[in-house]
Amino acid sequence: MSAHTVSNAGVMLGRSMRHITRSLDTIITVTITPIALMLLFVYVFGGAIQAGTDNYVNYLLPGILLIAIASGIAYTAYRLYGDLQSGIFERFHSMPIARSAVLWGHVLTSLVSNLISVVVIVLVGLLMGFRTSAGPLAWLAVAGILILFTLALTWLAVIAGLTASSPDGASAFSYPLIFLPFISSAFVPTDTMPAPVEWFAQHQPVTSIANTIRALFAEQPVGDDIWVALAWLVGILVVAYAFAMAAYHRKIA
Amino acid sequence: MLDLGLLLTLYPPMNRGAMNTPEPAIRISGLQKSYKDLHVLKGVDFDVARGSIFALLGSNGAGKTTVVRILSTLLKADAGTAAVNGFDVAAEPGKVRESISLTGQFAAVDPILTGRENLVMIAKLRQVERPKEVADGLLERFGLTEAGGRRVATYSGGMRRRLDIAMSLIGDPPVIFLDEPTTGLDPEARIEVWGIVQNLADNGTTVLLTTQYLDEAEKLADRIAILHQGVIIVNGTLAELRALLPSATVEYVERQPSLEEVFLALVGDKTPNGKQDKEERS
Numbered sequence: 001m002s003a004h005t006v007s008n009a010g011v012m013l014g015r016s017m018r019h020i021t022r023s024l025d026t027i028i029t030v031t032i033t034p035i036a037l038m039l040l041f042v043y044v045f046g047g048a049i050q051a052g053t054d055n056y057v058n059y060l061l062p063g064i065l066l067i068a069i070a071s072g073i074a075y076t077a078y079r080l081y082g083d084l085q086s087g088i089f090e091r092f093h094s095m096p097i098a099r100s101a102v103l104w105g106h107v108l109t110s111l112v113s114n115l116i117s118v119v120v121i122v123l124v125g126l127l128m129g130f131r132t133s134a135g136p137l138a139w140l141a142v143a144g145i146l147i148l149f150t151l152a153l154t155w156l157a158v159i160a161g162l163t164a165s166s167p168d169g170a171s172a173f174s175y176p177l178i179f180l181p182f183i184s185s186a187f188v189p190t191d192t193m194p195a196p197v198e199w200f201a202q203h204q205p206v207t208s209i210a211n212t213i214r215a216l217f218a219e220q221p222v223g224d225d226i227w228v229a230l231a232w233l234v235g236i237l238v239v240a241y242a243f244a245m246a247a248y249h250r251k252i253a
Numbered sequence: 254m255l256d257l258g259l260l261l262t263l264y265p266p267m268n269r270g271a272m273n274t275p276e277p278a279i280r281i282s283g284l285q286k287s288y289k290d291l292h293v294l295k296g297v298d299f300d301v302a303r304g305s306i307f308a309l310l311g312s313n314g315a316g317k318t319t320v321v322r323i324l325s326t327l328l329k330a331d332a333g334t335a336a337v338n339g340f341d342v343a344a345e346p347g348k349v350r351e352s353i354s355l356t357g358q359f360a361a362v363d364p365i366l367t368g369r370e371n372l373v374m375i376a377k378l379r380q381v382e383r384p385k386e387v388a389d390g391l392l393e394r395f396g397l398t399e400a401g402g403r404r405v406a407t408y409s410g411g412m413r414r415r416l417d418i419a420m421s422l423i424g425d426p427p428v429i430f431l432d433e434p435t436t437g438l439d440p441e442a443r444i445e446v447w448g449i450v451q452n453l454a455d456n457g458t459t460v461l462l463t464t465q466y467l468d469e470a471e472k473l474a475d476r477i478a479i480l481h482q483g484v485i486i487v488n489g490t491l492a493e494l495r496a497l498l499p500s501a502t503v504e505y506v507e508r509q510p511s512l513e514e515v516f517l518a519l520v521g522d523k524t525p526n527g528k529q530d531k532e533e534r535s
Contacts, residue, residue, distance in 0.1 A: 095354075
């Protein structure tokens with residue numbers, strides 16, 4: 001990326017970040033809802049859940065982070081759809097700027113805003129008793145996986161935002177993504193589930209990602225989970241990026 | 254015309270784009286575009302002279318917006334050529350984008366940002382120096398200084414359109430496309446926009462205007478072209494267009510004020526914005 005592109009993308013990032021800070025709805029959905037979910041699971045259901053960790057917050061936190069990101073990226077699709085409809089997308093594309101900055105602005109915004117909500121949720125988790133002995137390297141690995149997860153889902157959101165025919169359609173694609181952590185090891189160990197559900201839970205991406213993050217936090221060996229998780233994340237990212245760019249080139253000359 | 258040879262020797266060819274050479278600001282020939290089965294443009298030709306206001310008229314769906322989208326590099330033509338400021342839209346889209354600004358019929362401004370933030374954003378994207386000062390200058394010029402700190406979502410249609418046009422002036426592009434600039438505006442706001450457009454052309458900017466309001470073209474345009482069924486059926490000055498019909502006959506008609514005149518006389522100078530603008534423009 002040239003300096004010009006970086007500067008343009010920075011301006012686009014500033015613009016979309018203002019959209020977020022001025023939208024109470026976005027802040028509630030991406031930060032407060034996951035925190036409420038965490039409170040609910042820890043203080044209402046948590047006592048009845050045998051997760052095998054000495055403290056349920058430690059078990060739950062990775063899944064809550066994944067849910068927060070899955071609901072956060074829906075707004076990327078929504079904002080992109082809005083830009084296409086309002087005509088500001090065309091204004092930007094008729095200007096002497098790096099055209100790729102228009103999409104990258106949205107992608108960077110998704111990354112920055114989701115990282116902010118992740119940090120807030122981790123801080124609340126600490127207040128609720130989340131403890132980890134993870135060293136800097138393990139934290140870095142967790143951050144890397146969350147960034148990869150955000151990027152992969154964000155490019156999925158870009159496809160939805162570019163191809164949707166209504167604002168509801170632009171964000172509806174994220175519902176299955178938000179639901180996926182519930183049928184995984186994110187909230188309860190999968191071995192308590194009936195066989196077909198357990199099979200599904202074992203073979204969908206969220207379980208390996210949640211297990212990897214949990215193992216990193218607990219300083220336990222990550223085993224094969226990390227490779228399965230990385231394969232899923234990189235695979236989704238590459239495919240979603242390719243489809244998103246194809247959809248983008250269909251939209252513009 | 255007489256000094257053309259002298260001009261060419263005085264100014265090296267590199268700089269000629271910006272000078273008042275006879276090369277038109279916009280040159281379109283044989284432009285064609287289809288959407289699936291719909292043949293919208295069937296060979297459109299016209300030139301727009303530098304510093305002039307050119308009105309492209311046509312009914313809804315005639316293809317005016319398609320022409321503007323091709324000229325602003327948002328859409329590729331199927332056949333024919335189009336050049337803006339001497340640059341071919343297909344071969345040198347980057348140069349074309351440096352030469353133009355587009356204001357959309359849906360006023361592509363960001364409603365969540367304030368007026369000032371919209372202007373600063375565009376100034377930063379165009380990498381203009383001192384973006385904040387540029388923004389403040391434009392807010393003042395367009396009577397939006399007080400509203401500059403408010404979100405655009407709270408603006409009236411006329412204020413939005415003024416901001417839209419102000420945004421398109423950043424970076425001083427030599428050619429501006431105004432796609433239906435007064436659609437949906439009240440009579441006073443329309444007159445305001447007309448004043449702004451006239452001002453632009455007086456300062457040397459080339460304006461391509463699309464509109465479905467005939468009075469707008471009559472009031473503003475140096476030349477008028479009518480796009481009908483995919484081709485330009487006439488192209489000329491207002492006087493030339495008038496000459497197409499049988500010469501005027503003298504009739505005695507009682508002159509009644511139009512509703513617009515009544516409306517403007519009644520509400521005319523009572524809005525503070527209107528006043529402010531008149532003072533600034535005089």
